[in-house]
Amino acid sequence: MKPARSELTSFRQLIEQIPGHLTKKLAKKHGVDIQARTFSPWSHTVSLCYAQFAHSLSLNDICDGLGNHGVELKKIRGATPPSKNGLSHANRNRNPAMAEDLFWEVLSHLRKKSPGFAGKNYGGFPRRFKKTINVLDSSTFQLVANCMDWAKHRRRKAAAKLHLNLDLQSFLPTIALVDKAKDNDAVRARELCANIKPGEIVIADKAYIDYEHLYELDQRDVSWVMRAKDNMSYDIIEEFEFTSDTGVQLDCIIQLKNTYSQDKYPEHMRLVQAYVEVKGETKLMTFFSNNFDWAPTSIIDLYKSRWAIEVFFKQIKQTLQLGDFFGHSANAIKWQMWTALLVYVLLRYMAFIAEWNYSFKRAYTMVRAILWSKIDVYKTMINCGTANAPPLIKSVPHQAYLPGFI
Known part of the structure; x- marks a missing residue:
């Protein structure tokens, strides 16, 4: 089945589940807004969330990935691509309590938005x-x-x-x-x-x-x-x-x-x-x-x-980027871990409303593949697995399969 088109990139659909006023409110609460001159708290949050969705391996990987999609990035509430030094400085010096509060505020917001938000109950419950x-x-x-x-x-x-x-x-x-x-x-x-x-x-x-x-x-x-x-x-x-x-x-x-x-x-x-x-x-x-x-x-x-x-x-370690860290300081580690948990919740919520029946890992890899594509994530999740698969070719041992030959 062909994926449903959208006017927004998949990344934008996911990241804009975060209420627009939250980052400004929390940046002011934790004094992050005073430190932010050219690289806004919102751009910082978007950059680290992108690093998780794209499974970026380094600061250069994040900066190059966002820099190459600057036009689409700008449409995400005015977010701007970071420089390597700017992102490193923000991770090292900004208070990670902002990222922690953002995670809990977003989780609370999504639960109020959909009171039944709980994903699938654990099988061993x-x-x-x-x-x-x-x-x-x-x-x-x-x-x-x-x-x-x-x-x-x-x-x-x-x-x-x-x-x-x-x-x-x-x-x-x-x-x-x-x-x-x-x-x-x-x-x-x-x-x-x-x-x-x-x-x-x-x-x-x-x-x-x-x-x-x-x-x-x-x-x-x-x-x-x-x-x-x-x-x-x-x-x-x-x-x-x-x-x-x-x-x-x-x-x-x-x-x-x-x-x-x-x-x-x-x-x-x-x-x-x-x-x-x-x-x-x-x-x-x-x-x-x-x-x-x-x-x-x-x-x-x-x-x-x-x-x-x-x-x-196991879910978060095998999917999200928590194996390679983008900084050595305690602040940088905490920023990365809290945004990883934030991305986990954003994707879990999308899977919940789409009644996703597959694993979290499959949802993650599917989204990563269409991150900058203008594809409706919700409809794609709903339709995933509904099309009939093409018939499989059953191989015979010691016999080659050559199309067009009998």
Whole structure:
């Protein structure tokens, strides 16, 4: 099926989902407008979004790509192509809090515009739970150690880390933190859980275990499920009966044994031990929770649903430009990571309204191929895959296929 034509380039259709007043408002809020003389905050935002959509490899790649389409770029609310030095200076010196606020403002705007905006529910979501399920995790992005002292976390390595609270139902982040990788994940747990409401559920790996924080969540009427550390010391208070054919090996109430840990978490906990299949292998895993009403299989299923966040990180790492960074400073890294998340949301929203039935990666590669073409992205997504494919030629081993010969 032929793609539907449009008067606007595909890039313009996507980028103009950002409300026109937002960049000016946020630039003023964060003092970026004072620093911007010839290269406006809007042009800066458009340039970095283009770098993500086009998967640009360097500053030169961004500048050349936008410079070669200067006429069409100008039509995007007056955006101008950057110079290499101008873009580098903006990434290094402008406050990345503007990019962070822009991401959250755009996400909020799109949700108000389409209240059902949530994409497709994650396939592993345990649907018997009606409350919001928050999954906590982080992902590390390797950097160049000899250029980035601020991000060093080992002798010869440097990395930035993205901490995330992912709403499992919508498969969209509710809180994201960009920081250096050397800090322990548990340090960020409170910030990631700051906006969680009573009755909601938190799931996290053992890296986020902080007994004092878990007790605070319990007092806020927030249910949580964690994977236990191997050296967790506890006394069994009471054991429950269970069905062994579900893989459950132990279901009990425990009390932390260590005095220091007891001071942090004085209440009893629920502990479930079970065999769980992980990447084709069956492993014995131990989980603990503050909920005493759920079936042991529910606790296991909740923790298994945590793997959704790994799918999210895989989506952004395998598609967006988060492998090659355009600057060495903390500000430059944060600008790039926040605009990457912004592009993710813009494309997810377009896929949502078009009822896209394919992967995020396919949506990304399709858009990248038509970025400067005047093709209607929405209609192209709707029609994608509807045309009948040409018949495939079935090859016969050791026989060449030569058109026109019998």
